[in-house]
Amino acid sequence: MRNNEQRVLFLGFEALLSPIRLFATSCRVLVFSIVNIRLHGREITNQMFESAVLSLPIILFSLTIVSLMSILEFSWHMKLVLKQDALVPGFSMVLMVREVAPVVTAMLLTSRVGASIAAELGFMKVTEQLDQLKLLSVSEVEYLVIPRWVGCVFASITLTLASLVTSICVSTGIASRFMNYQPHEFFNTLFVFTKxxxxxGGLLKAFCFGTIIPFVSCVCGLSCQGGSRGVGQAATRAVVQSCLFIIFADFFLSYWLWTF
Amino acid sequence: MNMLEVKNLSKVLGERQVLENMSLSVQQGEILFVLGRSGVGKSVLLKTIVGLIHQDKGEVWIDGEKTHPERELAMVAVRRQCGLVFQSPALFDSMTVKENLIFGDEDKARHISATMAWLKLPEKILNFYPSELSFGFQKKVSLLRTLLSNPKYLLFDEPTTGLDPVTTNLVNDVIRDCAKARNMGCLVVSHDLQSAYHLADRIVLIDQGKIALSGTPSNFKESDYPLAVAFRKGTINFAEGY
Structure with a gap:
């Protein structure tokens, strides 16, 4: 029993430390690659396209629904307590900028890009493609991890900004249609509380989440064992662990940025 | 003398002793077949030689120089001298055949046509992705990629498994040409006894992580070692575990 507990504890620490170790190695390799001009430009462009452009429709659609719901919920709560909903635009914008846009974008990126990274690297591992990379003296961190990191950070930041623009447009439309606001009146009150x-802070969160997703997913993919079952498990682990890391990071970043 | 030597190699994976004090050598121009049942550590042996797996004990020497698998940079030179053809084709899915061939060293492009002709591969496949090729073609492309590096020693992990008889003969011819015409040392891990009889200068039989038998194909044919007999008959004597 005690051995099992120790094993679970060890695996928990390993799940926490492995992405951090890979992050440290990648930072070192990135500096080395930049100094030696050895970045895999085509691979980085592919990853930026895969992560950002191909994720755009699902993220914009989801953020449209989320901002619609948050405006209607805010309005209902404020009318219930304050008997008026004049502060809805200001409050909803703060929530969108600080929390909803970066976190929802990161969660969706995790399910789309994180799972894909873990499955792809896991498949490469079980089909000996990673061994072949070593035989060709190509660093797996340089060729596989860094392009995915750059692609994910780019996707996370640009999609967070795109989500914000979408949510402003949707909120303005909803408010003018259902809440008797004039579009310019709603738009002017949007930025009352937002600085x-x-x-x-929202973009810093996007950067951090865009870093967490590829590192957790790469560790899950690179440590994959067995055949197709192992690849499936790696993809599942990547999504679950990335989501947990993102939730913890969100809490600490919010506390650090806006409570102090 | 120019040779690839493995001295007292031992490796434990999990709780199983996969290799135990294994020693063997391959000279340039020689073909050594390593036979053994599935899971006895034949692939582990090859991966240990090129440093993809680190041995627990023992040494690997190439042309009189000891390798240091713990030093990744030092292994770059070793991997240039020892080409490994994996059991699976291990081609990169996201690249075309041509990109796969020149990945890591674009100078290899100059030798592609001649080597493709040797392997009887049509040049039109250069722009195909691996998923568009049959398994046999993928294996040949994988072999082509290794040959383009022009290594001194070639390590084959079950090169003919899953191939049709025509492709099997072609691969066997390539192995023989590599050794006899190009003076490469070839270490072939296989289950294919007919190929071993046909090609091998020497055969090594691995049993439970150790070398059970080593000799010429004639020695193997005459041996009464139970596993050698089981290999020849293609049957297992369950009472003896073979």
């Missing part, structure tokens, strides 16, 4: 620091 540049909030936008900076």
């Amino acid at each position: 540049a620091f909030d936008l900076g």
